[in-house]
Amino acid sequence: MSEAVIAVALVWAAASGTAVVLTRDPLRQAFVAGFFGLGLAFLYLSLQAGDVALSQIVVGAIALPLIVLLSLAKVRKGRE
Amino acid sequence: MSRRARLVLFAAAAAALAVTLGAGLAGLPSFGGQITSYARILNELAPRQRHVTDVVSAITFDYRGIDTLFEEFILLAAVAGISVLLRPLSDETRQLPQDKAPDRTIPPPSPAVWLLAVLLSSLLVLTGLETITHGTLTPGGGFQGGVILASAIYVVFLGTNYATVERFQPAPLLEASDGVGASGYVFIGLLGLLAGASFLSNVVGLGVTGNPISGGTIPLLNLVVGVEVAGGFVILASEFLDQTAVIRTRRR
Numbered sequence: 001m002s003e004a005v006i007a008v009a010l011v012w013a014a015a016s017g018t019a020v021v022l023t024r025d026p027l028r029q030a031f032v033a034g035f036f037g038l039g040l041a042f043l044y045l046s047l048q049a050g051d052v053a054l055s056q057i058v059v060g061a062i063a064l065p066l067i068v069l070l071s072l073a074k075v076r077k078g079r080e
Numbered sequence: 081m082s083r084r085a086r087l088v089l090f091a092a093a094a095a096a097l098a099v100t101l102g103a104g105l106a107g108l109p110s111f112g113g114q115i116t117s118y119a120r121i122l123n124e125l126a127p128r129q130r131h132v133t134d135v136v137s138a139i140t141f142d143y144r145g146i147d148t149l150f151e152e153f154i155l156l157a158a159v160a161g162i163s164v165l166l167r168p169l170s171d172e173t174r175q176l177p178q179d180k181a182p183d184r185t186i187p188p189p190s191p192a193v194w195l196l197a198v199l200l201s202s203l204l205v206l207t208g209l210e211t212i213t214h215g216t217l218t219p220g221g222g223f224q225g226g227v228i229l230a231s232a233i234y235v236v237f238l239g240t241n242y243a244t245v246e247r248f249q250p251a252p253l254l255e256a257s258d259g260v261g262a263s264g265y266v267f268i269g270l271l272g273l274l275a276g277a278s279f280l281s282n283v284v285g286l287g288v289t290g291n292p293i294s295g296g297t298i299p300l301l302n303l304v305v306g307v308e309v310a311g312g313f314v315i316l317a318s319e320f321l322d323q324t325a326v327i328r329t330r331r332r
Contacts, residue, residue, distance in 0.1 A: 050219030051136040054211070058227035063313065066234060070320035077324065 009043035030068040034061060131286040132216040132295040140221070141301045145280040148301070149265055152308060156262045159312040166319040166327075173330045174322075176242075189239055197239020204232040212306035216295040222302040226309025233314050242325045249318045254311045261308025268300050 016036040023029040037060020044053035081089075109116075115123075126138040140148050168174055188194075208229030215221030237245045272281035280297075287294035 051134070051140075051221070051224075054220050054224040058224050058231075062227055062231045062234070063316075066317060067320060070324050073324045074320075 005046045006043075009039065009046045012039040013043050026068070026072055030065050030072070033068075034065055037061060037064065127289060130282060130295055130298065131289040132298060133290060134216055134218055134221075136219065137215050137221055137298055137302070138295070141215075141298045141305075142280075142282050142295075145269070145297075145301065148305070149269065149280070152262050152265050152305060155309065155312055156258060159258060159315050162316055162319055166323055168327050171330050172327050174326050175328055176326055186241075189241075194239050197235050201232040201235040201239070204228055204235060208232070208306075208310070212302055213292060213299070215302035216298050217290065217292065222305025222307075223309050225302075226306040227313050229306070229310040230313035230317065233317055237321065242321065245318075245321065249314055251315075251318075254315050254318075257307050257311030258315060261304045261306070261311060264304035264307070265301060268297055268304065271297065 013036070016032065016039045020029060020032050020036050023032045037056060041053045041056040041060065044050075044056055122135055122139060122143070126132060126135040126143075130138045130142055132138045189197075208225045208227075208231075210225070211220035211228055212222055212225030215225070233245060233248055236248060269280040272279050272283050275281075275283040277283055282296040282298070284296040284300065286296045293299055
């Protein structure tokens with residue numbers, strides 16, 4: 001794939017990865033992390049690694065947000 | 081340790097790291113520049129040797145099948161660990177939330193959300209099955225397809241309520257599929273030993289390249305991995321959902 005696409009993917013991953021670190025609220029961080037995961041999947045796809053991109057999508061879009069959001073719900077319920 | 085001593089230690093460690101990391105990075109092949117000889121050989125050999133069109137599948141489930149076996153058991157151990165950690169503790173009890181205003185009914189999800197959930201969950205099941213069964217032909221396979229299958233459950237939860245989801249997660253069946261999937265991998269590996277070859281060697285008929293059923297043991301291994309991963313991820317989801325929905329601290 002053309003180098004411009006790879007460059008976009010790299011910049012996206014670097015920028016959103018930094019954004020994950022700079023976001024301090026865990027709930028918002030889960031969403032930003034999802035956007036970062038999408039960027040990583042796009043990067044793998046632009047490097048023609050389809051299998052890895054699929055794995056990244058299912059882990060980044062399904063498994064990770066689920067665990068983070070449900071853990072947050074549990075913690076906040078305990079605080080009430 | 082004083083602040084000055086810590087700074088000196090950090091400067092020394094950072095310098096050492098910079099030097100070794102720099103030396104290591106300098107020796108890397110240029111970005112996207114060349115295909116390694118191992119990759120070239122596999123791209124050349126895998127379609128002819130294993131009758132698959134997705135070389136990555138041939139690597140993960142055949143040439144390096146033993147690595148995937150260990151990863152299978154890592155996932156099994158992780159799911160078992162989560163189940164143990166998230167059990168109801170001695171000061172907790174399983175109890176559905178009490179309805180404090182029984183005269184007011186809970187509004188059901190809007191028809192639009194319900195319709196979206198029905199469409200999306202059936203599409204997810206279809207995509208999951210497609211990803212698992214076409215692992216030898218296109219990117220994807222047991223792991224990815226298994227997670228997609230499991231995610232249909234979350235969509236059902238979003239579109240309905242917790243009581244409906246509980247019907248879809250019979251614990252014995254899920255635990256069985258998790259275990260059967262993991263041990264199925266070992267049994268398929270033992271086929272190789274039965275045939276007089278080594279463990280996990282591809283001894284089943286290879287079929288015609290490009291057919292959905294081709295590649296010998298590779299589609300079979302994809303299938304058992306799919307069963308294990310789907311079961312494991314639904315267990316994971318239900319354990320976390322239980323924590324949020326029904327497990328609460330016992331009142332004194």
